[in-house]
Amino acid sequence: MAGAPDSGQDRTEDASPKRLADARKKGDVPRSKELNTVLMLLASLIGFAVLGSGGVNAYRDLASHQWQIDRERLFSDHAVLNGLLTPFIEALWIAGPFLLLMFLAVFIGPLCMGGWVFSVSSLKVDPGKLNPLKGLKRMVGLQGLMELLKSLMKVILLGWVAVILLEGHIDEFRSLGVLPLEEAVDRMFVLIFTILMILVLSLSLVAMVDVPYQRWSHARKLRMTKQEVRDESKEQNGNPEVKAKVRQMQQHMANKRMLTDVPDADVIIVNPTHFSVALKYSEDAVAPVVVAKGVDHMALKIREIGKEANVSIFRAPPLARALYRHSEVGETIPSELYLAVAQVLAYVLQVKKLNFADQRRLVPPTDLEVPPSMQDKKDQ
Numbered sequence: 001m002a003g004a005p006d007s008g009q010d011r012t013e014d015a016s017p018k019r020l021a022d023a024r025k026k027g028d029v030p031r032s033k034e035l036n037t038v039l040m041l042l043a044s045l046i047g048f049a050v051l052g053s054g055g056v057n058a059y060r061d062l063a064s065h066q067w068q069i070d071r072e073r074l075f076s077d078h079a080v081l082n083g084l085l086t087p088f089i090e091a092l093w094i095a096g097p098f099l100l101l102m103f104l105a106v107f108i109g110p111l112c113m114g115g116w117v118f119s120v121s122s123l124k125v126d127p128g129k130l131n132p133l134k135g136l137k138r139m140v141g142l143q144g145l146m147e148l149l150k151s152l153m154k155v156i157l158l159g160w161v162a163v164i165l166l167e168g169h170i171d172e173f174r175s176l177g178v179l180p181l182e183e184a185v186d187r188m189f190v191l192i193f194t195i196l197m198i199l200v201l202s203l204s205l206v207a208m209v210d211v212p213y214q215r216w217s218h219a220r221k222l223r224m225t226k227q228e229v230r231d232e233s234k235e236q237n238g239n240p241e242v243k244a245k246v247r248q249m250q251q252h253m254a255n256k257r258m259l260t261d262v263p264d265a266d267v268i269i270v271n272p273t274h275f276s277v278a279l280k281y282s283e284d285a286v287a288p289v290v291v292a293k294g295v296d297h298m299a300l301k302i303r304e305i306g307k308e309a310n311v312s313i314f315r316a317p318p319l320a321r322a323l324y325r326h327s328e329v330g331e332t333i334p335s336e337l338y339l340a341v342a343q344v345l346a347y348v349l350q351v352k353k354l355n356f357a358d359q360r361r362l363v364p365p366t367d368l369e370v371p372p373s374m375q376d377k378k379d380q
Contacts, residue, residue: 011223016232019222029114030218034150034207036109041200043105047098048193058094113211146213154206161202165195255298258329261291262302263309267348269320269341270313276302277323278311279333281345287332288341293324312348314364319344322374340368 176184265278276299278292294302319340326334333341343365
C-alpha cells in the first residue's frame, strides 16, 4: 500500500499502524542529519574535555620515546617493523576511549528519532533512484527547499556567532604569543574548546527546528487516502459481505445441529408463539441443560419438531422469555430459574406417568417464580 497511487484523491488520513509498520520494515523512519551532527560534535567535545589532557600527555610521551633510538633497536632485524607496529598499537590504545565514545554517538541520534531499525530491503539497489528527473524533482521540491533553508540558516547563524566570538576573544589570542609555551598551549586549548562548544550549541538551534520538521514530513509522506484506508480495512478484517455470508452459514449450521437435539428434550417451554426453549434433564446433571432455543420462525420450528417427537410443550410466557434471554444452548439454566423449571419438569414427568383421564385432572403450575431482574418490563 505504501506505493499505491493517489487515484485522484487527497491524502487526508493519518497513516494506519499497519502502514507505519510496513514503512518501518523497509527502513523508512524519520531521521535528522542535523541532530546526528550536533550529538556527534557534542560527544567529541566531551571526549576532548575528559580525555584530551591525558591523551595529549600520552601522545607526547609516545613521540619523545620514538625519537630516542638506542643501539639495540638500531641494529635489530625487526627495528623497522617494531618501530611502526608498536607505536600504532600504543596510539590506538590511547585513542580507543575517544573512538568508542564517537562510535556510540553515531547511534544516539537515530535511536532518539526512529529507534533501532535494520532493513535488508533498504540495502537493495533501486534503479529508480538513479533517474536524474526524480533527483531534479527532489531538488526543486519541498524537501529540497527545506534543505536549502537549513543550509542558509546554518551558514548565517554559525558565521554570525563565530564573528562575535572571535571579536570577543581577539585580545586573548594575541596574548598567547607572550606566554610560556606550555601555558600558551593550555590556554589555547581552553579558548578553542569554549568557542567550539558555543558553535555546537548554536548549531543545536538548527537541529531543534529540523527534528519536528522531519517528523512532520515523514508523517505527511505516509498519509493515506480514504480509499486506501477502506482497502486496508478489507485486507485486514476481510470483506464485510463475505464475513456476513460466513456468519450466516455458521448460524445455519449451528441451528441445524441444534434442531437435531430437540427430540431428546424433556420439555419445550413456549411463549406460546414467539419464544421456544427446549430443556433436557438427566439425573447426573447439576441442572437442566438448554438443548435448543429460538424466536419467531425458529421457535415454530422447535415446536414442530417437538410435537413430532412427542416432547411435552409447556406454556409459560415469562419463563420462556427469561430462559431465552439469560441462557445459552449447551449450558445449564441460570440458578435463579431452578425453582420455576423444577416445577415445570415435575408436572411434565407426572403427566407422562398418568393416563389420559388422570392427566385432565392434574392442574399445571401457574405461579412460576421468575426474578424481576430476568423479567421483561411487561411481565413486571
